[in-house]
Amino acid sequence: MDIPKEPNFSLLSSQxxxxxxxxxxxxQNYVGxxxxxNIKKKIQALADETSNNLKKNVYQNYVQFIETAxxxxxxxxxxxxxxxxxxxxxxxxxxxxxSSILEDNRAHFDVRNEKLDEQELExxxxxKLATILDKVENCKEVVEAPDRFLLFEGDLLEIxxxxxxxxxxxxxxxxxxxxxLTNRNSNSRGLxxxxxxxxxxxxxxxxxxxxxxxxxxxxxxxxIFPDTRVFQCSSNASKKEWLDKIDxxxxxxxxxxxxxxxxxxxxxxxxxxxxxxxxxxxxxxEIFTHPDWFLDIPxxxxxxxxxxxxxxxxxHINKSKTYIxxxxxxxxxxxxxxxxxxxxxxxxxxxxxxxxxxxSLQGGLxxxxxxxxxxxxxxxxxxxCDLFLKLCSSMLKIQCKRVKREGSTSxxxxxxxxxxFTNMCHMSEEFLRAFPDSxxxxxxxxxxxxxxxxxxxxxxxxxxxxxxxxxLSTITECVVLVRSQCERxxxxxxxxxxxxxxxxxxxxxxxxxxxxxxxxxxxKLRAIDEKWIPVNLNTRxxxxxxxxxxxxxxxxxxxxxxxDVWLQLTSSNxxxxxxxxxxxxxxxxxxxxxxxxxxxxxLTKCFEAQLRYNEQGLKNEDQKQFILKNFEFLLVxxxxxxxxxxxxxxxxxxxxxxxxxxxxLSLLKAxxxxxxxxxxxx
Amino acid sequence: xxxxxxxxxxxxxxxxxxxxxxxxxxxxxQFMYDEFVEDYEPTKADSYRKKILLDGEEVQIDIxxxxxxxxxxxxxxxxFRSGEGFLCIFSITEDESFQATQEFRxxxxxxxxxxxxxxxxxxxxxxxxxxxxxxxxxxxxxxxKWGVPYVETSAKTREHVDKVFYDLMREIRAxxxxxxxxxxxxxxxxxxxxxxxCIIL
Numbered sequence: 001m002d003i004p005k006e007p008n009f010s011l012l013s014s015q016x017x018x019x020x021x022x023x024x025x026x027x028q029n030y031v032g033x034x035x036x037x038n039i040k041k042k043i044q045a046l047a048d049e050t051s052n053n054l055k056k057n058v059y060q061n062y063v064q065f066i067e068t069a070x071x072x073x074x075x076x077x078x079x080x081x082x083x084x085x086x087x088x089x090x091x092x093x094x095x096x097x098x099s100s101i102l103e104d105n106r107a108h109f110d111v112r113n114e115k116l117d118e119q120e121l122e123x124x125x126x127x128k129l130a131t132i133l134d135k136v137e138n139c140k141e142v143v144e145a146p147d148r149f150l151l152f153e154g155d156l157l158e159i160x161x162x163x164x165x166x167x168x169x170x171x172x173x174x175x176x177x178x179x180x181l182t183n184r185n186s187n188s189r190g191l192x193x194x195x196x197x198x199x200x201x202x203x204x205x206x207x208x209x210x211x212x213x214x215x216x217x218x219x220x221x222x223x224i225f226p227d228t229r230v231f232q233c234s235s236n237a238s239k240k241e242w243l244d245k246i247d248x249x250x251x252x253x254x255x256x257x258x259x260x261x262x263x264x265x266x267x268x269x270x271x272x273x274x275x276x277x278x279x280x281x282x283x284x285x286e287i288f289t290h291p292d293w294f295l296d297i298p299x300x301x302x303x304x305x306x307x308x309x310x311x312x313x314x315x316h317i318n319k320s321k322t323y324i325x326x327x328x329x330x331x332x333x334x335x336x337x338x339x340x341x342x343x344x345x346x347x348x349x350x351x352x353x354x355x356x357x358x359x360s361l362q363g364g365l366x367x368x369x370x371x372x373x374x375x376x377x378x379x380x381x382x383x384x385c386d387l388f389l390k391l392c393s394s395m396l397k398i399q400c401k402r403v404k405r406e407g408s409t410s411x412x413x414x415x416x417x418x419x420x421f422t423n424m425c426h427m428s429e430e431f432l433r434a435f436p437d438s439x440x441x442x443x444x445x446x447x448x449x450x451x452x453x454x455x456x457x458x459x460x461x462x463x464x465x466x467x468x469x470x471x472l473s474t475i476t477e478c479v480v481l482v483r484s485q486c487e488r489x490x491x492x493x494x495x496x497x498x499x500x501x502x503x504x505x506x507x508x509x510x511x512x513x514x515x516x517x518x519x520x521x522x523x524k525l526r527a528i529d530e531k532w533i534p535v536n537l538n539t540r541x542x543x544x545x546x547x548x549x550x551x552x553x554x555x556x557x558x559x560x561x562x563x564d565v566w567l568q569l570t571s572s573n574x575x576x577x578x579x580x581x582x583x584x585x586x587x588x589x590x591x592x593x594x595x596x597x598x599x600x601x602x603l604t605k606c607f608e609a610q611l612r613y614n615e616q617g618l619k620n621e622d623q624k625q626f627i628l629k630n631f632e633f634l635l636v637x638x639x640x641x642x643x644x645x646x647x648x649x650x651x652x653x654x655x656x657x658x659x660x661x662x663x664x665l666s667l668l669k670a671x672x673x674x675x676x677x678x679x680x681x682x
Numbered sequence: 683x684x685x686x687x688x689x690x691x692x693x694x695x696x697x698x699x700x701x702x703x704x705x706x707x708x709x710x711x712q713f714m715y716d717e718f719v720e721d722y723e724p725t726k727a728d729s730y731r732k733k734i735l736l737d738g739e740e741v742q743i744d745i746x747x748x749x750x751x752x753x754x755x756x757x758x759x760x761x762f763r764s765g766e767g768f769l770c771i772f773s774i775t776e777d778e779s780f781q782a783t784q785e786f787r788x789x790x791x792x793x794x795x796x797x798x799x800x801x802x803x804x805x806x807x808x809x810x811x812x813x814x815x816x817x818x819x820x821x822x823x824x825x826x827k828w829g830v831p832y833v834e835t836s837a838k839t840r841e842h843v844d845k846v847f848y849d850l851m852r853e854i855r856a857x858x859x860x861x862x863x864x865x866x867x868x869x870x871x872x873x874x875x876x877x878x879x880c881i882i883l
Binding site: 162163164203206207208209210211212213221223224225226228247 | 690693714726727728729730731732733746756757758759760761763764
């Protein structure tokens with residue numbers, strides 16, 4: 001028979017573990033309850049450990065799960081942002097393409113219709129190219145070249161240049177930049193009617209009108225070094241058409257290339273570009289004084305903007321500006337162009353910063369850094385600052401909306417104020433980073449912004465906190481919270497505590513007044529039930545608890561204890577003491593120089609109310625001794641504590657209260673001359 | 683039958699170069715059709731072919747009348763490459779056109795890579811003596827410097843029109859004969875030269 005092993009993980013988790021058998025074995029082998037109990041303890045320990053492990057595992061997985069969920073939501077918003085960027089990009093591209101068709105933005109509006117026609121034409125051209133692709137073999141690369149479109153096509157007869165005899169029929173396609181020759185495809189009778197033969201660049205193609213070639217009529221020559229090819233057209237009109245079309249294509253192309261090369265010659269009118277040779281000969285000295293990179297800057301800028309490489313674009317602009325400063329001559333046109341591009345760039349960047357409901361704010365302010373920095377570099381710090389702050393406002397708003405109004409007021413305020421001020425701190429940090437040695441404009445704009453945000457917040461705060469049913473303690477808690485949050489901003493050199501206090505002064509003094517009224521009311525309520533007897537705390541522990549409670553508040557009531565459970569104070573005075581001390585604490589926490597008056601008044605009024613009520617009790621001759629003792633407690637012990645606390649907070653004692661106390665003391669003294677007891681304590 | 687007719691007389695390719703409006707087309711048309719065209723219309727690039735008797739021998743002349751204005755330098759190079767002899771025309775009434783000949787000469791030498799290329803400097807419009815801006819001496823000096831003949835012509839009066847074409851064709855013919863004489867060796871050399879040039883280009 002197996003000796004049952006000590007319980008352990010491997011044993012219990014093995015596949016063939018049978019609990020019943022195991023227990024039977026154990027109970028057979030171990031004799032006596034003690035041994036069995038030991039075993040039981042061990043198993044119990046194992047069970048605990050296992051469940052602990054399980055918990056840990058679950059927790060770990062849970063944490064992982066939460067992280068994954070976060071990651072996914074993050075990704076989602078990123079995708080969203082991406083799609084937004086893409087759509088923006090698309091808009092930009094279409095804008096760029098429309099402007100590049102015309103090259104000149106000013107003409108943009110006048111020729112809108114023309115542009116539409118052009119677009120239609122372009123569409124048509126694409127279709128034509130597609131049909132070529134169907135008709136001609138091996139011309140895929142030719143047709144699919146970007147920016148290529150068909151201008152003209154037709155059948156021609158190729159002639160031997162030296163012997164004046166026909167060679168073959170060809171089908172010729174004229175593109176905007178090249179000429180494609182195709183042969184009749186004898187092999188296939190299907191769709192592919194032609195086979196690609198050769199492609200000639202228009203810029204290297206010399207076309208010669210053959211005026212006279214013996215008996216060959218309607219011919220023209222193509223000089224493509226080292227070849228010379230002669231083609232015969234079906235009629236003179238056809239030849240004229242071919243020559244005109246080729247010539248036109250060449251000219252258009254030339255004008256385009258020239259515009260590309262020498263953007264400074266932008267304003268060549270169409271009429272002038274026809275006789276462009278003159279300008280070519282006379283312009284070079286003027287143009288080539290500029291290095292190529294400078295001439296290319298406008299195009300480079302276009303590309304950079306389209307590819308959203310704003311940084312490069314700004315670099316280009318700066319570079320060109322230095323150049324312009326050094327060589328202020330002959331840069332007018334280019335400068336104008338660069339300025340125009342710069343404006344586009346600035347617009348783009350500003351759009352980046354704009355508050356847009358569709359735009360996700362996931363990236364936060366971090367995402368704005370580049371745009372802001374570049375705008376600053378471009379000397380647009382005022383605008384960027386403005387946009388930046390607007391963005392901050394909207395972000396703050398969104399963040400605040402996320403804070404749900406749930407739980408107690410103080411929880412809500414704690415959450416809200418932490419959100420607001422943490423964000424403001426972040427924004428201040430970002431702001432200081434984005435506008436490091438910002439001009440006075442930006443800094444003051446920031447201060448104005450922050451102040452505005454703060455008053456928004458305080459308005460909201462006041463609405464939430466200063467309600468009739470809110471206790472002064474809650475209000476105090478909230479205000480103290482907000483003040484401490486507000487202090488955080490001091491780190492960034494913006495101290496809004498004064499503004500905050502100013503904004504809260506009126507509602508606070510009103511709250512203090514309310515609290516005072518409530519307090520006085522409660523004193524009156526208590527007075528109704530007053531029996532002028534010591535408090536009976538029923539049990540020793542009740543007494544101890546009570547003493548403990550007041551000790552925390554700073555009062556030692558041991559001297560007032562009589563017997564086991566009696567306290568030589570009236571219940572109303574005891575209750576008053578407690579709530580007065582709480583009131584005092586709240587008031588002192590709220591203390592600002594401006595509020596001090598209200599606080600003094602509140603404290604004095606409350607105290608006076610209680611004193612007056614005690615004074616009334618003095619009429620009751622039976623309890624005089626006892627009531628005087630209460631008086632003594634209030635006027636000496638409680639006042640002393642109050643003044644100590646008051647002094648701690650403000651640096652001096654409360655005059656009003658002292659005056660009140662003195663009044664009452666003298667009053668009591670006056671009475672004591674009539675009574676034999678009063679001298680006992682005065 | 684077609685083959686037989688393809689046996690063509692020797693073909694000499696002449697190219698007319700010069701600034702716009704100096705009378706390249708006028709000279710060509712006068713030579714081809716004995717007519718003078720008064721109206722000026724810029725030429726793009728026209729080619730003509732004619733059978734003529736050169737010293738009793740039947741030859742073909744192929745004239746490429748180029749545009750004074752050609753936008754692409756590469757295309758102008760293509761024109762020049764196809765030529766065997768050049769008539770470089772200027773107008774004696776326009777100094778600018780005379781100055782431009784220098785540029786044409788350089789371009790032709792560069793493209794043909796041959797400073798012995800048959801070449802004539804032609805001062806046209808010699809009928810307008812009273813408007814002359816370019817002196818005979820000036821033009822002659824330049825021609826001497828280049829080592830080419832200088833001829834003054836008038837497309838209007840047909841003065842020396844045939845002469846410039848015939849003189850040039852004779853030079854071309856002489857040049858071709860010389861090349862043939864020096865046999866294949868020289869020809870090969872020349873081919874090599876050309877090939878080399880292509881590579882450089």
